[in-house]
Amino acid sequence: MFFSNLVDTADHHADLRESVGRLVGEFGRKYFQECVAKGEQPDALWKKLGEAGFLGVHIPEEYGGSGGGMAEFNIVIEECAAQGCPMLYLVITSICAPIIATYGSDELKDKWLPGIADGSRKMAFAITEPNAGSNTHKVTTTARREGNGWVLNGAKYWTSGIDEAESVLVVARDAELAESTGKSALSLFVLPTNTPGITMQKIEAAVQSPENQFSVFFDDVKMDADALVGEPGQGLRQVFAGLNPERISAAAINNGISRFALSKGSAYAQDRTVWSQPIGAHQGVAHPLAEAYIEVQAARLLNARAAQLYDAGEDAAEAANMAKFLAAETSLKALDQAIQVHGGNGLSLEYGLADLWFIARLHKTAPVSREMILNYVAQHSLHLAKSY
Incomplete structure (x- = not known):
């Protein structure tokens, strides 16, 4: 169709769209509905997408991806939904992977990006808070230095899919920088979801999706120094x-x-x-x-x-x-x-x-x-x- 030629501006985009559509179409809307009804994750579909390289089209090649960008990932996400499988976890991947790829240390990139690219590892994203809403400057979850690491305290709201994620990327106020500068200095941290001090409370929601939503509480959660993404205070x-x-x-x-x-x-x-x-x-x-x-x-x-x-x-x-x-x-x-x-x-x-x-x-x-x-x-x- 005319619009397809305009949307898919590169030759390989049309091939990518056809390949994703064919793979996801083998599962289809009924499969996705059954996963939701049973409270199960679409693991079989996710695995196939990872094995085919579709989950990592926007991740650099040196970390197991295809070296493409959001133009390619846009196609993957849209085609999944067009086959009746709107996967909200793909949105989370689109947030975490670029942040880690752009600002993460070599250790963080090596540890997480290959697994995100092949679908074997998932990372949640925690930014929203009950009293902050769209105003990220008002984030109150706080990270304070302790020895060579950090201690995290606070709460997040509407955190998607953290129950199935191996790690979570948390946006927190940097206590020392906020106190010394008077500004809302934010820092980003990646920590395993099974870290002591993390508790989750499921939010019952009307959204018919395999991904669940949670309130997440951080009570004196200890993080190593290497949990920090990039420079402290540069989180925004x-x-x-x-x-x-x-x-x-x-x-x-x-x-x-x-x-x-x-x-x-x-x-x-x-x-x-x-x-x-x-x-x-x-x-x-x-x-x-x-x-x-x-x-x-x-x-x-x-x-x-x-x-x-x-x-x-x-x-x-x-x-x-x-x-x-x-x-x-x-x-x-x-x-x-x-x-x-x-x-x-x-x-x-x-x-x-x-x-x-x-x-x-x-x-x-x-x-x-x-x-x-x-x-x-x-x-x-x-x-x-x-x-x-």
Whole structure:
């Protein structure tokens, strides 16, 4: 199709998309639904993606990856969702891997990146706090030096998939630097999730996904010196190496959901016959699907541009934020229309649409809410006065 040629700007991108789609398609929506229903992880699919090299397309070759970038990882994430398997853990991978690759010590890179690339190791990301929300400057989880290491105290909220992760990347306030400078000096730490002093409390959520959400508590958690990522007090700058990929990845999930929904909706509109005509022959059915399709392709193109800018080392913040905003909005419209076309069947789990709703809706709120994206665009793109 025309839009595929535009989205896949490199020849190998089309091949990558076809290969990922074929692999994930062998599992499909039913497999993913069964994993959710049983409270199991899609381990078989994850293993296959790792063995095929798809989980590490954005990781440097010297650490077991393919040496690509977010343009390639965007394709992997979107294609998984387009086959009915929206994997939220891929978003976490898009945050942690670039941060470790860019700022981590050689020891941290050697220890974690190869396992992330082949899927044998998972790393969670802990930044959100109940009283900080979108204001990362207000993080209160604190790391204080003790001997040659650190002691971590505090709590995080809505930490995804930490129960299945081997380690967690934690954003914490650097106590000494904060006290001496009066600023919100942040530092990043990688620590094993089985470290004494870490406890987790599951958050019961409406999102139909294998990944669980947790409140995480750190009580006098002792960390070695090598747990620190990069330079102390530089955590905010380091986090931004992962935030644009995070937005691109979230958009990719929603764009994939949109493609899945529109594919199901258009197929049903062709097959379902009422009064001797397929319902798709009626403009009242066809036009909303067509309009959603146009908007989804615009969202996909914007996300591809954001990934391209990021990989080129240019400022991708505006494009990544707008791509995430547009993908969330358009996926809800596409999904809603596909459900509507199915009539009562749209609410049946058999058709695989209704239970995607909260995953799609999630990305209007997180990571980074639509309101904060609008604030960013108003301030940085339109040069309006800061409103918060």
